[in-house]
Amino acid sequence: MKEHIKKGEDEISVHHKIDVAVGSIINLLIFGYAFHEKYLEEFFKIKSLMRDFIKVSGNPLFRLVSADTSGILRRFPGFGTSYNDGKRLGDELRAFFNGQIKERRQKIDFTEDSEPTDYVEAYLRQQQKNEKSGEDGDLFSNEQLFGCVFDMWLAAQETTSNTLSWMVLFMMTNPKYQKLVHQELDKSIGSDRAITAEDKRNLPYVNAVVAETQRLCNLMPNNVPHRLIQDIEFHGYSLKADTIVVPQISSVLYDETIFPEPHKFKPERFIDENGKFQPKPELIPFSIGKRICLGEGLARLELYLITANLLNQFELSIIPSKPPNMAPIFGGVKISQPYLTHLKQRF
Numbered sequence: 187m188k189e190h191i192k193k194g195e196d197e198i199s200v201h202h203k204i205d206v207a208v209g210s211i212i213n214l215l216i217f218g219y220a221f222h223e224k225y226l227e228e229f230f231k232i233k234s235l236m237r238d239f240i241k242v243s244g245n246p247l248f249r250l251v252s253a254d255t256s257g258i259l260r261r262f263p264g265f266g267t268s269y270n271d272g273k274r275l276g277d278e279l280r281a282f283f284n285g286q287i288k289e290r291r292q293k294i295d296f297t298e299d300s301e302p303t304d305y306v307e308a309y310l311r312q313q314q315k316n317e318k319s320g321e322d323g324d325l326f327s328n329e330q331l332f333g334c335v336f337d338m339w340l341a342a343q344e345t346t347s348n349t350l351s352w353m354v355l356f357m358m359t360n361p362k363y364q365k366l367v368h369q370e371l372d373k374s375i376g377s378d379r380a381i382t383a384e385d386k387r388n389l390p391y392v393n394a395v396v397a398e399t400q401r402l403c404n405l406m407p408n409n410v411p412h413r414l415i416q417d418i419e420f421h422g423y424s425l426k427a428d429t430i431v432v433p434q435i436s437s438v439l440y441d442e443t444i445f446p447e448p449h450k451f452k453p454e455r456f457i458d459e460n461g462k463f464q465p466k467p468e469l470i471p472f473s474i475g476k477r478i479c480l481g482e483g484l485a486r487l488e489l490y491l492i493t494a495n496l497l498n499q500f501e502l503s504i505i506p507s508k509p510p511n512m513a514p515i516f517g518g519v520k521i522s523q524p525y526l527t528h529l530k531q532r533f
Contacts, residue, residue, distance in 0.1 A: 187200070187203055187500065187529060188499075188531060190529070191529060191530075191531050196528055196529050196530065197505055197508075197526045197527070197528060197529075198526065198527055198529050199524070199525075199526055199527070200351075200354050200496075200502070200527045200529070201347070201350075201351040201354065201522070201524075201525070204347055204350045204351065204354075204492065204496075205233065205347045206221055206226070206229060207492065208342070208343055208346050208347045208350070208488060208492075209221055209229050209232070209233065209343055209347070210222075210229075211342075211484075211488060212338060212339060212342040212343055212484075213229075213339075214304070215304060215305055215338075215484075216304060216305045216306055216335055216338055216339065217286060217290055217304055217305075217306055218290070218303045218304035218306075218307065231282070232279075232282065232339070232343075233343070235275060235278055235279050235282065236279070236339065236340060236343060236344060237344070237517075237521075238275050239272070239275040239276065239279060239340075239518075240340070240344055240517050240518035240519055241517035241518065242268065242271045242272045242275060242517075243272055243517075243518045244408070244516065244517040244518030244519070245268050245517075247264055247265050247268040248268040248269060248271075248272050249411065250265070251265045251266075251268060251269045252269070252272070253411070253430050279336060280332060280336075283332055283335050283336060283339075284328075284332055286306075286335075287306055287310075287328075287331060287332070287335065290304075290306045290307065290310070291310055294307055294310060294311070296311070296314055305334075305335075305338070306331070306335065309326060309331050309334070310331075312326055313326040313327075313331075337480065338480070338481065341479055341480060341481045342481045342484060342485065344518075344519055345405055345406070345479075345485065345519060346485050346488050346489065348403075348405060348519055348520070348521055348522065349399060349400060349403060349405055349471075349485075349489060350488075350489065350492055350493065351521075351522045352399055352402075352403035352405075352520075352522055353395065353396070353399040353489075353493055354496075354502055354527060355510055355512065355522055355525065356395075356398075356399055356402070356403075356451045357395075357497065357502050358502050358503055358504050358510065358527060359451075359504065359510070359512070360451050361503065363395065363451070363453055364497065364501070364502065366391055366453075367391055367392060367395055367497050368497065368498075368501070368532070370389060370390075370391045370392065371389070371392070371494070371497065371498045374388045374389060375389075375494075375498055377498075377532070377533035380495060381491065381494040381495050381498060382491075383487060383490075383491070385494070386490060389494060390457060390461060390462050390463035391453065391457065391463075392490065392493060392494045392497070393456070393463040393490065394453035394454065394455070394456040394457050394463055395453045395493060396489050396490055396493050397453070397455075397456045397463075397465070397466075397469055398451060398452060398453040398455060398456060399451075399489075399493075400469065400471040400489075401439045401445065401455075401469055401471070402439075402448075402449070402450075402451055403514075403520060404435065404436050404439050404440065404471075404520060405471060405519050405520055406435060406471075406473075406518070406519055406520075407434075407435065407436040407520065408432050408434070409432060409433040409434075409435050409473045410432075410433075410473060411430050411431065411432045412430070412431050412432075412433075412475075412477060413428055413429070413430055413431070414426070414427050414428060414429045414431060415427060433473055433474055433475075435470055435471065435473065435474075438468050438470055439468075439469070439470070439471070441468070444466075444468045445468070456469075472485070498532070499531065499532060499533065500529050500530065500531060500532060501529075501530040501531075501532055502527050502528070502529065503527070503528045503530070504527075504528065505526055505527070505528045508525075508526055510522075510523065510525035511523040511525070
């Protein structure tokens with residue numbers, strides 16, 4: 187982004203830059219390479235497929251027809267179209283990721299017992315060991331590998347990238363809070379180094395901005411559906427096994443008895459009387475229960491590091507002639523409308 191500013195290009199799609207950065211992090215972990223110049227086309231292909239799939243899968247019709255094991259709903263107008271769109275996009279993603287896995291497999295020298303450099307290589311090496319020893323192939327099957335890659339990409343890319351996009355919007359539209367972040371960063375960090383995980387405890391206001399962004403953007407109002415594995419009694423209700431349960435995260439994140447003025451951006455909610463960051467148990471953007479988001483640890487680190495380093499280096503502001511539209515686009519996740527940011531280098 188500094189290169190854009192040097193060229194006199196100070197109206198930038200920061201979300202686009204964040205998108206590629208987050209995609210590079212997860213792809214580096216999964217397949218061992220980041221999305222540099224020659225891989226950008228590949229990134230945009232995955233991104234487009236993922237975004238379309240999320241949009242379709244967030245449609246209530248798709249969720250209903252997917253949960254209908256009888257297949258009857260697919261015969262009704264609207265339901266069948268939604269199901270077919272989701273299946274087509276799912277098949278395209280399957281073909282793409284399986285192609286990537288096949289290509290990665292061909293590059294691995296299985297005759298050498300070397301340390302894996304990425305998730306797929308580690309999985310494939312273990313798969314081969316199991317095959318040689320005659321262990322149960324279902325534990326490390328190709329289908330399992332595709333599922334893991336798909337889940338990691340879907341969960342790690344779209345949620346983190348879109349949360350950061352909302353963070354930029356909230357900073358642009360709330361300059362007084364951005365100023366407080368800058369003051370904290372100037373006092374604790376300065377301009378001569380990158381911010382690391384070790385700095386986290388010294389940046390309470392940065393942490394508060396991240397927490398409030400996650401709360402207010404409410405990225406997945408209807409969280410990932412789960413299925414009951416047994417009959418249970420819950421608050422006087424009898425719920426049968428195989429019942430689909432959808433956590434309503436927004437009922438907590440926007441509860442005004444917990445978060446007064448819930449529709450306002452107020453990072454101070456997460457700052458105690460001593461100026462320290464104060465986490466709240468009601469902040470549950472990663473869902474609830476034992477099956478919360480698998481990538482929570484990585485996502486928290488990415489949100490903190492990218493927010494802190496971006497705001498340390500730049501001042502983000504609205505372009506008067508191109509104000510952002512704050513109305514979200516609803517799908518599987520709440521996506522911000524496309525927008526441009528006026529970027530000013532701080533140092």
